[in-house]
Amino acid sequence: MTLLTTARKPSLPLGRNRSPKPRVRVEAWGWLGVRWVSLFATVVFIFLPVVWLALTAFKYARDAYSTRLFFTPTLDNFQAIFAPPNSFGPLTLNSTLVSAITVAIAIPVAAMAAYAFSRFQFKGKNALLVSVLSVQFIPPVVIVLHFFSIFRNLSLLDTRIGLVILNLSFVTPFAIWMIKGFIDSLPGEIEEAAMVDGCNRFQLLRYVSVPLIMPGIITSAVFSFIQSWNEFLFALVLTRRNAVTLTVGLMGLNAERGIIWEQMAAAGLIIMVPIFVLSLTIRRHFVEGITMGAVK
C-alpha cells in the first residue's frame, strides 16, 4: 500500500530509491489486484451470513431449503412465529422489558459510581476500580449456578425480575467503566468554575455534571441494552415458559423435520434489526466503549 502512494506521487529525487519506475507500476497493479480481491472476500465474509438470513426470512419453505437466488417473497414466516404455538409476541415483550429494566437500574447506579471514581480521590480507589473491572472476568456460569438454587427457593425461576437481577451482574461493572472513561475525558474546569460560582455539590451534579456526561450515559445505555438483549446463558437456565426471551425462543423453532429454518430466520431478523439500528446510533463510540468497558 505504501507503493501505491509512491506510484502516484512524483518520486523523490533521492539516490536511495533504487527501484526503477516501471517495476513500481507492475507491483502497484499487483497490489491493486490483491486489494480488490481481498476487499471482495471481506464484503462476502461480512455480509453473507446477515444477508442470507435476511433473505431466508422472506422465503417459503421450498425456497429456504435450496440455494436458489430468486424466490417469491412472503411474510408467512413472521405470521407463523407470532402465532401459537411459537408466540414470539410475549417473547419480544420479555426481551424488551428485561433489557429496558436492566438498563433503567444499571445506568443511573453505574453513572453515579463512575462519577465518584472519576472526580473524587480516596483511599483504596484503585483497588476498588480494579475489582470492578475484574468481576467481569468471572464466568457467567458461576453466577447462574448460585442464583438457580436461590431462585428455586424464592420461586423467582422463570420470572423477568430474576433475569434482570442476573443481567445486572455483567451490565453494571461494564457500564461503570465505560461511563468513567467518558467522564475522565472531560476537563474538570467547567465543574470547578461552577463551584467557584457558588454551586453546592448537588446543584453541581444536577445542572453541570449530568448534562455534560449525558452523551456518555446514553451510549453506555445503548450498549447495555444490546448486551442484555443478546444474553443467552442466563435466560436458557432460568426461564421455561413465562419469561423466555427471544434468544432462547430460537431454540424452540423445531419440528419433526428438524429446525424450521425459514422461521428461524424470521425470528433472527427480529432479534437483529433493533440491535443493528441501535449499534449504528453509537457507531462512533463502539470501539473505545468495548475496550474500556472491557468484558462481559
Add this chain to the structure above:
Amino acid sequence: MRDDRLVRNLLLGPALLVLAFTVLYPFVNAFLLSFRDWQLNKSPQPTAFVGLENYTRAFGDPHFINSVVVTIQYTIISVVLSMVVGLGIALLLYRPGWINLILKSFLIFPFAMSPALKGFSWRFMLNPQYGIISELIGRIYPPAAGFVWLGQPFWAMFWLAITEVWGWAPYIALVFIGALGTLPQDAFDAAKVDGASTIQTFWHVTIPMLKPIIVMMILLKTIFSVKQFDAVVTLTGGGPGRATETMNYYVYKTGFSFFDMGYASALAYLLVVAMFIFAFFYVRSLLHREA
C-alpha cells in the same frame, strides 16, 4: 469540601450494593458450594461437606479433561484466526475513502449480533443439502460437495471458530483501524526513504508499533474464547460426540442437565482460575495503556 465524603459514599453506595449482591455473593457462595455434595434433583439444600473431593474428581474425569483440551484448541484456533483476519481487514480499510467509510460502519454488525443467533445462522449455512456455504465450497472444490461439516470433529471445531471469527475479526479490525490512524507518519516516511518494501515496512515498522494493541486484543479475545458458550449450544451442541464441548458448556451440563451442583461449582471454579490468569494480564495491559 466537608461533605465530599458523604457525597462520594452516596454516589458509590448503590453500585457497590448491586455488585455485592449480584456478583460477590454468588462468587463466594459458589466457592463454598464447590466443597460440598449437592445433587439438586434429590435435595433442595446442599448436603455433606466433601472437602477437596470435587476438585480431585475433576482431574480424574475424562470428560472434564476433554473439555479443557477442547477449550485450549478452540481458543488457539479462534484467537489466531480472529487476529489475522482482523488485522487483514484493518489494513484493507484503514485508508480514508468512501468505500472504506461505508464498509467500516457495517463492521459493527457481526459483533453486535446475538452469539446464539450467530451459531444458528452458520449451522443453516453449513447444512450439506441446502446450506449456502457448503454449496459455495462445493462449487469451488467439487470433492467437498455435500460434506457434513459439523459431523467431523476437526471441521466442527473449525467452523465453531469461524463463527466466532466472523463476529470478532471486524471488531478487532475497527480497533486496529483506530490505532493505525494514530501511528506517527514519520516512521513510515523514514522507512520509505530507506527503500523498505511494503512487506518490510509492515513487519519492521507497523507491527512493532501496534504491539501493545495486539497484545491487548489477543488477551481480550482469549478471555472471550475461554468462556465460549452460546454458539456451542446453537451451532454444534458440543458435538459431534464431545468434540466441541468447551469447559463452560461442560459446567452447564453438569449443573443443569445432571444437577450435580457441588461438582459443577468446583468445575466452574477451575474455569475461574483459568480466566483470572488471562484477566490479570489484560487488566495490567489496560491500566498500563491508560497511564
